[in-house]
Amino acid sequence: MSQEALLKSSDPMVTLKMIDSIQGLGIGHHLEDEINVQLRRICDWDPSNNLFATSLQFRLLRHNGWSTSSDIFKKFLDKSGNFKESLTKDIWGMLNLYEASYLGTEDEEVLKKAMEFSRAHLKELIPHLNPQVSRCIERSLTLPKHLRMARLEARNYMEEYSQASNQISALLELAKIDSDMIQSLHQRELTEICRWWKELGLVDKLGFARDRPTECFLWTVGLFPEPCYSNCRIELAKTVSILLVMDDIFDTYGTLDELVLFTNAIKRWDLDAMEQLPEYMKICYMALYNTTNEIAYRIQKERGLTVVSHLKRTWIDIFEAFLEEAKWFNSGYVPSFKTYLDNGVISAGSCMALVHTFFLIGDGLSNENITTMKPYPRLFSCSGEILRLWDDLGTSTEEQERGDNASSIECFMGENNILDENEGRKHIRHLIRNLWQELNGLAMTRTLPLSIVKASLNMARTAQVIYQHGDDKSTFTVDDYVQTLIFTSLPTSYIH
Secondary structure, three states: HHHHHHHHHHHHHHHHHHHHHHOOOOOHHOHHHHHHHHHHOOOOOOOOOOOOHHHHHHHHHHHHOOOOHOOOOHHHOOOOOOOOOOHHHHHHHHHHHHHHHHHOOOOHHHHHHHHHHHHHHHHHHHOOOOOOHHHHHHHHHHHHHHHHOOHHHHHHHHHHOOOOOOOHHHHHHHHHHHHHHHHHHHHHHHHHHHHHHHHHHHHHHHOOOOOHHHHHHHHHHOOOOHHHHHHHHHHHHHHHHHHHHHHHHHHHHHOHHHHHHHHHHHHHHOOOHHHOOHHHHHHHHHHHHHHHHHHHHHHHHHHHHOOOHHHHHHHHHHHHHHHHHHHHHHOOOOHHHHHHHHHHHHHHOHHHHHHHHHHHOOOOHHHHHOOOOOOHHHHHHHHHHHHHHHHHHHHHHHHHHHHHOOHHHHHHHHOOOOHHHHHHHHHHHHHHHHHHHHHHHHHHHHHHHHHHHHHHHHHHHHHHHHOOOOOOOOOOOOHHHHHHHHHHHOOOOHOO
């Protein structure tokens, strides 16, 4: 029914709204071919001076990897090069212009102007609108669609769509069934991860280590929202769970001499190398060594590729970055912001996770693509910089109290003579906005498969969801998100 409705739709405006609803409801993975057929038809459609249609067309084309120019917004500028004031009367047009502006790149000045113009006017409009429209605008101003985590968005949008007067009941029905099936799949995946984690027994042996397999799984749901990536979620959740334990050894437990020994042993990557390690490090070494080799074996079996050297290299890089941070801490050294961030991207594990993702997904694997993994593609490190900066915004206070290194906030403040931490945080958020523009540009140039580009964008999105509330315990926590996504049933009111 949904496929037919989408394919038979001949009105471009109706089609765009339908695609937006389908993807918002999280059921786009069922209708990818149909969506692309329609986007091919619509990419040359001229919506004339309709701001709503122009903005929606631009956002959907770019979101789905189609090439489209931001020059189409120039027709809405006045002779001074500013957006026409008359546009402010079109509330939904303004909201869609705001949403579209978040897909802009570094050199697209018209979209930077669009963001400032639409944001300022939407804020002014909120008190004068009905509560439902106000809520919708406030939600976008808090977190625009382009930055949202897909599975959380599907839950939220289902509620919004169920109250819409122009809803298509077949889409809502499909979304409800699909959501239940995906939730059931996630529960099975999480059960498998928790069983593996318990059998691994790391936390039983190491009282100081973080015991967070559920949080690690939430990360992978953010990275791979589509049901078909079940194995990717399971395997990557394992590596991230081990990463947290390794991070704790370097941050809170190991002496500098032990950490040097540990790093050297990892660089050798053979079981004999662990002989001189303290007992608590031996079990960690074995856990990492075995898990990585098991993942490499799985990829060898499924893809016919020998990748252990690539996976191993990402871990060696992480340990060297961890050791660098430990040396800074032990000597009281505060690095420059750039030095901190270059090292922090690696120690955050983002490049490790995305290299593992590249091989686990296995799309378009070629010698040419594989060679781009070293040094890491800028797509990976740009997404990783966003993750590292969000991590620091969300956890720096807690880590400072724990006695950790200076974070990006302290490095930036020291370098720029900023005394007020709130001011420092504001600058870091501004840097994140700039990095998103670079990431959008990298996503458009597409030297890697679309699935890997999407995972890189999703990593930056998930980082924001997990870290954006920082130490504010009154807002949603990671546990709340897990509860909502994986264990809470949808309200029956979503279906009329």
